Amino acid sequence: MEKKKLVLIDGNSIAYRAFFALPLLNNNKGIHTNAVYGFTMMLMKILEEEKPTHMLVAFDAGKTTFRHKTFSEYKGGRQKTPPELSEQFPFIRELLDAYKIPRYELENFEADDIIGTVSLSAEKDGFDVKVISGDKDLTQLSSDNITVGITRKGITDIEEYTPSHINEKYGLTAQQIIDMKGLMGDASDNIPGVPGIGEKTAIKLLKEFSTLENLLSSIDQVNGAKLKEKLEKFKDQAIMSKQLATIDREAPVEVNLDQIGYEGFDKDKVVTIYKELGFQTLLDKLGEEGSVTEQDELEEIDFVIPNEITSELFAEDNYFYVEILDDNYHYGDIIGLSLVNEKGYFFLPAEKAQTSSAFKQWAEDETKKKVVYDAKRSEVSLKRWDIHLKGVTFDTLIAFYIIDPSETIEDLSTLAKKYGVHNIQSDASFYGKGVKRRIPELSELAKHLVRKGIAISNLKDFLENDLIKNEQEKLFTDLEMPLSFILADMESCGVKVDRDRLRSMGEEINEKLTKIESNIHQLAGEKFNINSPKQLGIILFEKLSLPALKKTKTGYSTSADVLEKLAPDHEIIDQILQYRQLGKLQSTYIEGLLKVIDPKSGKVHTRYNQALTQTGRLSSTDPNLQNIPIRLEEGRKIRQAFIPSEKDWVMFAADYSQIELRVLAHISGDEKLIQAFRDDLDIHTKTAMEVFHVSAEEVTSNMRRQAKAVNFGIVYGISDYGLSQNLGITRKEAGRFIERYLHTYPGVKAYMDDIIQITKQKGYVSTLLHRRRYIPEITSRNFNLRSFAERTAMNTPIQGTAADIIKKAMIDMAEALLTNKLKSRLLLQVHDELIFEAPQEEIETLKKLVPEIMENAIELDVPLKVDYAYGPTWFDAK
Known part of the structure; x- marks a missing residue:
């Protein structure tokens, strides 16, 4: 057994x-x-x-x-x-x-x-x-x-x-560990022990006297007058310490x-929590890519696959779905479409729709109303057929996202089932996952897509009612819906990338890497593989005798946080950190960008995720242009490769200055903060003056740095621990700094307290434009969950309102470019920045128009401020 x-x-x-x-x-x-x-x-x-x-x-x-x-x-x-x-x-x-x-x-x-x-x-x-x-x-x-x-x-x-390891390490038995603690104490548990007795002395005494009790009854036999005196004086404390350690x-x-008994884990539940926490690597280890629940038995449906697509198929109100199997719809082919209206349920084969003039005419007819799932995706993919989708009045994906952004939307089936619409299969189970992914035969594909069209038709009224109930119709119709088509234009347009310049940068970085590698080998006194944590660990912690702060199961830890702490100890560390940063730039951004340049257009076509973040912020993928590192000079230079697509045009960039702090001033109503922005003061210097009680001239760069960290940190509900890590100060110092800040800006403190109470009453927070984020954990009995929820409640109205402002600015800018009959194009949105390409002759117009539009996107109690620059590349537009 x-x-x-x-x-x-x-x-x-x-x-x-x-x-x-x-x-x-x-x-x-x-x-x-x-x-x-x-x-x-x-x-x-x-x-x-x-x-x-x-x-x-x-x-x-x-x-x-x-x-x-x-x-x-x-x-x-x-x-x-x-x-x-x-x-x-x-x-x-x-x-x-x-x-x-x-x-x-x-x-x-x-x-x-x-x-x-x-x-x-x-x-x-x-x-x-x-x-x-x-x-x-x-x-x-x-x-x-x-x-x-x-x-x-x-x-x-x-x-x-x-027992043998303990004997080998200490020369004691396991039971004597308690006696050792009685003598030497334990600082981590505040067990006092006998002052002045450390591990070595404790072990020596126990080897001689076996137990603490034997020792204390034989103090006269101990060598050394001072040691005897300590043992006599702290006898009771030693006994108490042993009791505490037992x-x-x-x-x-x-x-x-x-x-x-342990019989194995619940895979479905493990996958669910891995997904919630974003543990993609662990998901991959489980071999999990899609939905974990099996589909229910689906009801049969009657539908038509027309021999020819004619105008008779379409009605005044249509529910319409476009299917692109490839996740990156810029390059994936449309494999089918479905149409649901009063005339019936139809599957439109891709090859017939692409060549049908009747379909093109209907798709581009503004008067023919269309309800879709993911308008942006549909518009971008149809543009590849030279069809410009118009007349979209409702997007079920965007509506659901606005109603509850906390829900993760895998595909249309996820959304449908939230509203009790069950006769639809998930894409993961229909197409398969990973290497098993395939397109089923036409009749099955048709059925799947028609079910999607029916689901859209069933969902529209539910979603519309919820938007009205939440007072979010304007957020939907005036902001997110028009934004979908602006984003679609930006994605389709793409941004030109200078391949040669990127390759040249890659060569420069390679030269620097070679030089740094040589420096590192020289400082180490031998050649080794810098990319091998094992070899690097041996060099740093054995050969150079640097303190080993962490260990892993394979040896010494050489992670970035470890190396940063060791930087003052040896000049080799800075060289290694530089080597790693440049190496990542080379592989992720130089080589990575070269791989995603469209061979036909010479452009990259990033995809904007409009229905992902809980704050309303846009994110981008394939490639992620919002994450190009700009702290390193070489990282900033990558922007030199982004150029206008037309001859003699320039790149024009405009970004909001400290938009979240300005929103905080407006929402909190803090008089000092509002006045500082109205007086156009440097807010970080102003905060340093108030917190440290000094004049502007007396504010040091370090004071301003600390003030800046707390200014931005406070927006995110930063803790004393978080601020201490950012500034490299103790938690106590960080706590005092936060305290002084909140005393300086009482309106901010009042806002933080009030928003928590409001969220407890409502269960959600809102932005100025009524974007919601539900925070049920705010009333949790669990202190830890509740604390996180409180920080989220403080931050979301600020970050969400800032997101709404830049979205509104994008819509207003698109309209202004059209109204003024300008050729300039909006190319990118990166955090609080908009990037355009423009002909030289329109620059003077943009210099006035862009700040005016962006600064008036929404009215606040403090002025919005926009800085702009332009030049031959994105790098120069700084």
């Missing part, structure tokens, strides 16, 4: 270790995920390597335990858990539930006591036990059948403490070993 294997995990300890081992990560909803990700990596390693038959994760139940009765200052002095970590604990618990791993906590006891009690019970019952923690206190549990794995600097790098192995734990 196979021996039973129990794995016990110290939940709090592993979560803390993961949080501080990994840089802060966010999913697309802004939730921090690094602790959950690290915890998940640990779980996967344990499941793979240990193959447990039983599992349990123990958590601390609260801050107070029975140990506080013995010593009220137990664990005193610990810094408050960063909110960026606190908000992740609910997700860790949710993850464990998805993995079907039992979890347990016990009032008045620590996770250590739960683990100690359960491990003892399991050992008596014949189990092999493995304990996983980041806390060496648990090594006292080690025995012939209990191995204690302690994480080292990384997440999955574990040092295994068996894990209770008889805690009133109600855990039945038969009930914590």
Whole structure:
């Protein structure tokens, strides 16, 4: 019979270790995920390597335990858990539930006591036990059948403490670890021990006297007058310290070993939480790409595939769907269309629609109303047939996105099922996933597309009613719908890229990389593979003896955060960081852009995601032109490759100055903030003056930098931990800075307090144009979830309003270009910036027109300010 294997995990300890081992990560909803990700990596390693038959994760139940009765200052002095970590604990618990791993906590006891009690019970019952923690206190549990794995600097790098390992490392037994703690104390738990006695002295004494009690009863036999004096003076404190360090192995734990068997995880639930948290790498490991639920039995439908597409097929009101199998619809072929109206349900084969003059005439007829799913996608794909889609009055995708942006929309079926429309199959199950993806035979394809057309017709009234109920009709009709077609024009137009210049930049970067590589080898004293973390680790931490801040299961960590901390210690570090940055520029942006240039037009055609972010911001993909790094000079220079598509034209760029801070001033009504913008002051200098109580002349660059960090950070509900990381100061200093800021701008403080109360009452926050974001967690009893929700409530109206303003500016600009009969074209939207290409003779007009339009897109209590520049390339338009 196979021996039973129990794995016990110290939940709090592993979560803390993961949080501080990994840089802060966010999913697309802004939730921090690094602790959950690290915890998940640990779980996967344990499941793979240990193959447990039983599992349990123990958590601390609260801050107070029975140990506080013995010593009220137990664990005193610990810094408050960063909110960026606190908000992740609910997700860790949710993850464990998805993995079907039992979890347990016990009032008045620590996770250590739960683990100690359960491990003892399991050992008596014949189990092999493995304990996983980041806390060496648990090594006292080690025995012939209990191995204690302690994480080292990384997440999955574990040092295994068996009785023999403890003896080899300390020359002690596992039981003597408690005596050692009694003598030396434990700063992390605020266990005092005997002042002046460290690990070496404690071990030496225990080797001689075996136990703390033996030692204290034989103080006269101890060598050294000072040591004797310390032991005599702090005898009671040593005994108390040992008691505090002793894990209770008889805690009133109600855990039945038969009930914590591990039989595997719930794949559907794991996939759902991975998707929610944005763990794409882990999803790929699961082999999961699409929907995890099987489709219900679908009802049969009657439809027609016409022999010829004639004008008789179309009506006044039509529900219309265009299918492009390729996710990148700029290059994918239309494989079919569906049409639903009062005359019936029709499938239009692509080859017939493309050559039908009747179809083209109908599609371009403004008077023929069309309800669609994803108007932008439909317009861009039909343009490749030289058909300009007009008369679209309703887009079900955009309507649903406005109604509830928190919902992830996989495809039309996702949206349909939210409203109880079930006779539709998901694209993932119909076409298949990955290598199994294929186009079924015509009759099946026709049925699938017609079902989509029917779903659109069923959804329209539901969505329209919700928009009216939410007072969002204007946001839909006046902002998002016209924006769809502006974005479609921008995508179709694309932006010209100078291939030769990109290649030349690539060559320059290669030369720099070669030079830096040579410098690094010279500083290291030998040649090695800089891209190999293992080889680099050996050079840095063994040959050059730099302090190893983290370890991974394969060796030393050489991650960016580790190297940045080591930068002052050796000049090789700056060279390595430069090498990596340039290497990423080369592979991701130089080579990456060269791959996506359209061979026919010489342009890149980015796709704008209009229905993705919860704040209303646009994002772009294939390529992502919003993420071109501009901090490095070489990164900024990549913009030199973006050029006008016409001879003797120039690039013209205009961007909003500090738009989110201006929105904050308006929404909060803070008098000082409003006046600063009205007086056109440098807001960061002004904040530094107010916070540090100095004149403008006395504001140092460091003061302004700190003020800038808190100005922008406050918009995102920054915590003392977050600000301390940004500025490289202590959390205490950061906390004081935030306090002084809020005292300086009381209107901002009032806004932050009020918006939380409003959100609790309504369940959502709104932008000035009524864009909503639902935040149900705002009333959660869970402090961590609630704290994250409060920060989201503070930020969303600001960031969302800024997004609405630039969208309104894009619509107004498109109209102004048309009204003024200008040839200039809007090419790109990047964060708060609009980029145009324009003939030289229109520049003087644009210099007046663009700021005027953008600054008057919406009326605020403070002026909007737009800066512009122009030149032969995007780089020059700065």
